[in-house]
Amino acid sequence: MNILILGSGGREHTFAHQLSQSPNCSKLFVAPGNAGTAKLATNNPLSVTDFEAVKELVLSEKIEMMVIGPEDPLVNGIVDFFSQDEKLKNVAVIGPSKRGALLEGSKERAKEFMSMYNIPTAAYESFTKESLSAGKEFLTTLKPPYVLKADGLAAGKGVLILESLEEAQQELENMLTNDKFGSAGNTVVIEEFLDGIELSVFVLTDGKDYKILPTAKDYKRIGEGDTGLNTGGMGAISPVPFADEGFMKKVEERIVKPTISGLETEDIDYKGFVFIGLIKVGEEPYVIEYNVRMGDPETEVVLPRIESDLVEVFQKVASGNLSELKLKVKNEAAATLMLVSGGYPEAYEKGKEITGLDEVENSIVFHAGTAEKNGKVVTNGGRVLAITSFGKDFPKAIKKSYQNAEKIHFDKMYFRKDIGFDL
Structure with missing residues (x-):
């Protein structure tokens, strides 16, 4: 089938990497994409919130499945736009309706939802x-x-x-x-402020049934020791060592089940990801926030650990048959390191040439903020590249990512040297 991924970051490159490996993927398109997705798919320079342009692309390229990366098109109602259009309604769309996307689009709505379904969260x-x-x-x-x-x-x-x-x-x-x-x-x-350690739990749902994906923990602050300004994420590891079986049972019973049940009770059309930002206070899980799509850079550690054919997984989600799926996950740990532009998350320059990408060994490099210019790969954002590696445990995995980071160069490149330090 022909598949379109909406978005341009490391998350979307990871989706492209996983989907392109499926024998069920005939042609892959990414809009707008980046220099990394260009190697796996056809990029199209449209805006993810220009629904008419997306429609035109879907019809002209006979797209049968669309995977939505970022939150903006979801909160703006792209799923409803497709379901209400005679020509588009049979496209399998991975993402929630506008009502479902309010869980991320409105913090107040998310809090009211948690309160209604007795989901533990801060007062x-x-x-x-x-x-x-x-x-x-x-x-x-x-x-x-x-x-x-x-x-x-x-x-x-x-x-x-x-x-x-x-x-x-x-x-x-x-x-x-x-x-x-x-x-x-x-x-x-x-x-109220909750004092504990944070992690992310990702759930894939067809609105009735769900699968819990591998756990992840990301590092948001720019500086080592979790200091300085917040960023979109400087690295991530999966699985999370402190999220043991007992803790995850609490998460499933107290948070995941009532969340999915709440969506069903309210008859919300929700076929996609629920990203649950959690904090572990003592031994108890509390929800900090919901997001209605995969996170970035957590996608870069979670998706590569999934061994199941991702096209088949998404087909089950779209058709409402997720209960039939047995999800296969790699036993190995994964660790992702973000390489960012100097000055990020404040002012930074773009257009710096990136070298050394072809020297990386035993890791996957996902492009986040890159572009192609005169045949060269250049920086095009604050977070530029994500290096993901596997290992028996996350310290072995992150060590590989650090070794490969030393081979890549661009002017004023920066990365944190302490990902996983608190574990």
């Missing part, structure tokens, strides 16, 4: 510009640090964790009245 209240003074008052009832979350999509930057009450009250005002995060901050969720 919270929501506030708008009109209730600013009540929000400031609510902050005085909490212990520091204070957690403020913009309700809408803010490109992963809409969460503030602050130590001082005065600063928290000032930032609440900035978000609600000074448009610090634009319209994403029209409503702000204030929640």
